[in-house]
Amino acid sequence: MASSKLNRRKFIKTASLSTIGAGMLSAGTLATDNKDTVNAPPSIKEYRKFGKTGFMVSDFSSGAPMNEAVLRALLERGVNLIDTGETYGNGNSERIIGRVLQDFDRSKIFINSKLYTEKEFPSKKEVLERSYRAMERLQTDYIDCIQIHSAENSAILKDEAFHSAMEQLKKESRVKHVGVSCHGNNWAYDTEESLDTILMSAIEDGRFDVILLAYNFANADIAEKVLEECDKKSIATMIMKSNPVHIFNIFESRMSRLEEEGKEADAFLQAYYDKYRLMDEQAKAFFARYGISSDSELKTAASKYVLSNPLAHTTLWDFQNFEEVDNLLGLSGQKLTGRDEVVLRGFQEHLGHTACRIGCNDCEAACPHHMPVNKILRYNYYFSVKRQEKRAMTKYAGLKLQKPLTVCIDCEGYCEQACKYGVWTRPLLAAAKYNLEMI
Ligand code: SF4
Ligand code: SF4
Numbered sequence: 001m002a003s004s005k006l007n008r009r010k011f012i013k014t015a016s017l018s019t020i021g022a023g024m025l026s027a028g029t030l031a032t033d034n035k036d037t038v039n040a041p042p043s044i045k046e047y048r049k050f051g052k053t054g055f056m057v058s059d060f061s062s063g064a065p066m067n068e069a070v071l072r073a074l075l076e077r078g079v080n081l082i083d084t085g086e087t088y089g090n091g092n093s094e095r096i097i098g099r100v101l102q103d104f105d106r107s108k109i110f111i112n113s114k115l116y117t118e119k120e121f122p123s124k125k126e127v128l129e130r131s132y133r134a135m136e137r138l139q140t141d142y143i144d145c146i147q148i149h150s151a152e153n154s155a156i157l158k159d160e161a162f163h164s165a166m167e168q169l170k171k172e173s174r175v176k177h178v179g180v181s182c183h184g185n186n187w188a189y190d191t192e193e194s195l196d197t198i199l200m201s202a203i204e205d206g207r208f209d210v211i212l213l214a215y216n217f218a219n220a221d222i223a224e225k226v227l228e229e230c231d232k233k234s235i236a237t238m239i240m241k242s243n244p245v246h247i248f249n250i251f252e253s254r255m256s257r258l259e260e261e262g263k264e265a266d267a268f269l270q271a272y273y274d275k276y277r278l279m280d281e282q283a284k285a286f287f288a289r290y291g292i293s294s295d296s297e298l299k300t301a302a303s304k305y306v307l308s309n310p311l312a313h314t315t316l317w318d319f320q321n322f323e324e325v326d327n328l329l330g331l332s333g334q335k336l337t338g339r340d341e342v343v344l345r346g347f348q349e350h351l352g353h354t355a356c357r358i359g360c361n362d363c364e365a366a367c368p369h370h371m372p373v374n375k376i377l378r379y380n381y382y383f384s385v386k387r388q389e390k391r392a393m394t395k396y397a398g399l400k401l402q403k404p405l406t407v408c409i410d411c412e413g414y415c416e417q418a419c420k421y422g423v424w425t426r427p428l429l430a431a432a433k434y435n436l437e438m439i
Contacts, residue, residue, distance in 0.1 A: 042326050044078030045333030048313045051209060051236025053144070053177055055110050057081050059307055059332050063240065063316040064088035070319050071100045075109065077329055083212070083238065083316050084138075085114035085149050086130060091137050098139035106140060112210065112238065113138070114149035114181060120159055127165035135174065145210045147179035153191045154201035163207060179210030181240075184359040186372040195219075195359025199226045203233055214241035215312060217305040217344045219357040227311040239315045243302040243385070244355050245295055245347065269434055271409045272427035279354060279427070286350045290343050298347060300331065301340035308336040318386060353424045363425065366418035369403040373415055373425055376405075380432035389435075396436035405433045 050057040061081035065071040066089055071082070084093045094113065101109065113134050121127050131146060146166065148156060157180060169175035180202045184195040195213060202208045203226070211230055215223035230237050258265050265273060292298065306312050319325050347355075356377040364373055376396065383392035408426050415425045 041077065042330035042332065044080075044329065047080075048310070050081075050110070050313050051230070052234040053110070053209060053236050055080075055144075055236075057110060057236075057314045059314060060328055061238070061314045061316050063318040064093040065096050065100075065319070066093055067320070068096050068100055070321065070325060071096060072103070073322060073325050074319060074329075075100065075104050077325070078332075079329075080108055081110040081112065081238070081314050083112045083114075085116070085147075086134055087114075087116055087149065091133075094134055094137035098137055101139060110144045111138060111140065112145045112147060112179065112212070113143050114147045115162070116149035117156070117159075120156065121161040121165075124161045124165045124168070127162050128168065131165065131169055131175065142174050142176065144175075145177040145179045146175050147181050147210065147212060149181055151180050151182050151198055151202070152185050153193055154198050155191070157198070157202050157205050157208075166207075177209040177236075178207055179212065179236075180208050181212035181238075182359070183214050183241075183378060184374055185361050186364075186375050192361070192365060194222065194361050196222050196226050200229060203229050203235060206233075208235065210236040210238065212238040212240060212316075214358040215239045215306060216242050216244045216358070217302055218244040218348070218352070218355045219359050220305075222357060222359045224309070224311075227309065231311045237311060237313045239306055239312045241358050241381075242306040242315050242317075243299045244358065244381075245298045245302060245385075266434070268406055268409060268430040272430050275424060275427045279351075279424070282350055283354075286346060290346055292343065296327075298343060301336070301343045303328070303331055304334055304336045304340050305344060307331065307334060318388075320387075353422045354428065355421075356423050356425070356428065357421060360421075362420065363415035363418040363423075366414040368411075368414065369401075369407055371401065371403075371405070371408075371415070371429075372399060373429065375399065376432050376436070377425075377428055380428070380435055383432075383435045393436050396432075405429055 044058040044060060046059040047056040048059060058079045058081060060079060061083065062071060062074050062079055064084045065074075065082060082097055084097055086094065088094075097111065115121070115127065115130055131143070134146075135141065135143060146169070148159070148162060151157060163178075166175060166178045180199070182195050182198050182202075185191070185193050185198065199211055199213060202211060211226070213223055213226060215227070227237055258269075264270070269276070287293070303315070306315050317324070317328055319328065356374060358374070358378055358381075361374050364370060367373065376399070379392045379396045382388045382395070408429055411426075413426055416423070419425065
């Protein structure tokens, strides 16, 4: 633990965006990134102690895989953790893993699967049956960790049916560890808890060995206190949503497409047209100022921000193709450079109002219609960044909004006033509506 703390202090000293003085680094004094000069295909360069699981885990890991060949390439290149769950592709992600696992040493791969429930698990019997079915799909005798999928309040962390089933599965040597994942909450229908309060309860509970959370440079103030607490209790950490940036997708594609097609924006988009244009100008100025030609450099810097934190043990990615395998694994073992710091700080200063912080729900208490702002904007992130259109739209359709989003047009914007990060929620919600309702 001593070395972990030392590394942590070093990370805070060198990487915290909030503590980098404005005059310390500027766009004109950017350091040059190291170039990978190795000709071999990129592979994992760093493994980290994974809490008290006894596992050394690769710094990059596979989010729920949906492509067998891509998963094989990842395992061949040293990735040794695969995240999945029964809901991904109706179990197909687990089936893909099951087929691939037959050709690898099972004992060297950590499988994390998840069980979801909206409120509570109906019975221990049902949890057991669902767990055994997951093992059948995975073609394995045991799962390294089973997690409660996307816990939305701390009450679910105490679910008796889940925990008694896990106790039995551990005794049968069918499950080694128990965990929980969390994106935050939904204050429209639930207790007013956010990602940090829910996960602090999980840490306090003592039964969770592995925690999966949304963490990136934009929500660092929310997520890093959870990581620090996990470190004190030797809890393994898995990170999702490392890249919160979707500036190009929102503004370029949305407004340009409408203009090219000669179409009018709908009333909701039209109401915020001036703000979109302003955001677009700010984005272009930001990219020009920092000499960035695409959002891939931002994505790289965002990845390295998380990789540089030793308390973030492994980072999940939805590798879609071999190009992404090469690009992302090429970053394994890398740390934040001076240029990365400048770029990310610049993003926070100039475009921070475009990024709703995953895991924060603060403004939802201010909304008279209890709009689940964070969830809507997260689903739009799935749509526009992860390109998971169908999944995003299905999730949005299941939200049971009290009022249609169009109420925001005439609203005074209580959510914007309540957001301590200054996020321009209304134009972002309008963009989300455009995507998720397929106007
Ligand atoms: S808009 Fe601001 S206050 Fe609301 S959920 Fe996003 S980050 Fe939190
Ligand atoms: S703009 Fe008004 S109605 Fe819409 S989410 Fe914000 S506070 Fe709620």
